[in-house]
Amino acid sequence: MLIPPLREAERANFPCPARGRGPAPKTEIRRDSPTPLGTIGPSLEFQRSPTYSQGVKRLLVIVLLAALGLLSVTGTSVAAPRLMQGTPAPGEPYTAQLIVLGTTNYEMCSAAIWKPRILLTAAHCLTDTGSGTPAANSRIFVMPPGVNSPLVYASGPIGAARVRVLNAYLGQNYVEASKLVVGNDIAAVVLDSDLAPSPFTRLADRTEIERWAKAQRETQIVGYGVTSLTDTTPAIPRSGTFLLSEIQVERRATNGWVTWSNPVNGVDTCPGDSGAPQFVSTGTATLLIGDIAGGNCNAQPRTAEGFAAITYLEVLNPALAAAGYPQIPSAPQNVFATSMNGNTTVWWSAPRLAPESAINYEVRDATGAALCTSLQPYCTFVSQDQLTLRSMNSQGEGDASLVPVAGVVKLSAPNVRVNKSVATFTFPTLDYPVVTGYRIIDQKQKVICRITLMDTTPTCVAKLKPGSFRFTVSATTPQGRTPESYKSRLIQVK
Secondary structure, eight states, rough: OOOOEEEEEEETTTTTTEEEEEOOOOOOSOOSOOOOOOOOOOOOOOOOTTTHHHHHHHHHHHHHHHHHEEOOOOOOOOOOOOOOOOEEEEOSSSSEEEEEESSEEEEEEEEEEEEEEEEEGGGGGBBOTTTSBBGGGGGGEOOTTTTOOOOOOOTETTTTOOEEEEEEEETOOOOOSSBBOTTOEEEEEEESSSOOOOOEEEOOOOHHHHHHHHHTOEEEEEEEOSSSTTOOSOOEEEEEEEEEEEEEEOOOOSSSEEEEEEESSTHHHHTTTTTTTTEEEOSEEHHHEEEEEEEESSSOOOOOEEEEEEEEGGHHHHHHHTTOOOOOOOOOEEEEEEEETTEEEEEEEEEESSSOOOEEEEEEESSSSEEEEEESEEEEEEOSSEEEEEEOOOOOOOOEEEOOOOOOOOOOOEEEETTEEEEEEOOOOOOOSOOOOEEEOOOOOOEEEOOOOSSOOOEEEEEEEEEEEEOOOOEETEEEOOOOOOOOOEEEEE
């Protein structure tokens, strides 16, 4: 498993980033007794030349971002890296193998079983070189999860799952213009029926991915890649551990986030691993980060390149809708937080994407533990720092954003106009989710007037006795009364 940055759609007879290729299919003789066309396997011959070190360095520079799929490549001999140390994972539930038939060859990739009827993979696994259009649905075959690489005939692979591809959704403006990984190399494949139960609880949100990258969190990748560029045995599912090391938020020509990971104990992504899922198991949930699109097959640092799925909702939501699943809401917008009486209140406005799918919201602490959930766009809890806020649909999917540091609730001083002994008080409304009333008091804590009718500009009128006054205003909320505002200017009544 897990080799150099060849792409994961393995194409026979052509070098290709991270994908694997199998031998060219031959004309089928009879459907009832097909002639096997062979299994997928790399065709590179191992020859260590006097220029081995230099050659390998050049290869890595060229291939550093290449997709992982190519299982066999013809041409000049290449010194093979050492065997990758992926752990065999027969019967694993995370990954299915994709086989895309061509006229003279076939390609093999990995794909995450994100939903029973939706696979998540790399876009280059589904496209021809120079194309931004997915292969015809009839050319794409899906194997059951956890099985070994099959024999492939001109009519398709032996043992393919009884599902048909209905459509494929590629990353925005994706074009396979290079053997290197290009922007938006992510895709969703919609099936006509369930392939298998999904082992993933949900997609990891942005705040979780950022936190894991800062902590160099261990992640798992499970793919069908070869174990070296000279490996000719049928591919089997293998798992490997990688440290999520870096996030690129604004990479050129990329709409979503790019992830980079470091291999652990000699494991690396190799041809055939393109499209493989990268995920984190927390003990209570299995969170899918996204797809792997490139690697080095040499266990060097910063080798596995992927794309964070939650940052591609514009691509994934149409696939969800087509398959009959609820769409995923983006993170809540316009998030505010205030602190009062030992409690923090957070409020927000609806998500930009799929707001109708957001049926619940969750405020979490720095560890990711839920502090409160709410059906309404606000939530109050005992004050804590480093908060995040996540939207959720009916399946618990949704993106999250950071909550700003809570500010102290403080109203502006009331404006007072006096005509003879009659004072008119006005002041700006409190920016707070629920306010049930206001109260104005003087410097002796005497209540001058109350406002219970909420308006855009609260106003109250009171008759004053002769004397000197300074006034403050406070608001009544479900969390209690706010602190008094700043004092008004000095008012003299004769």
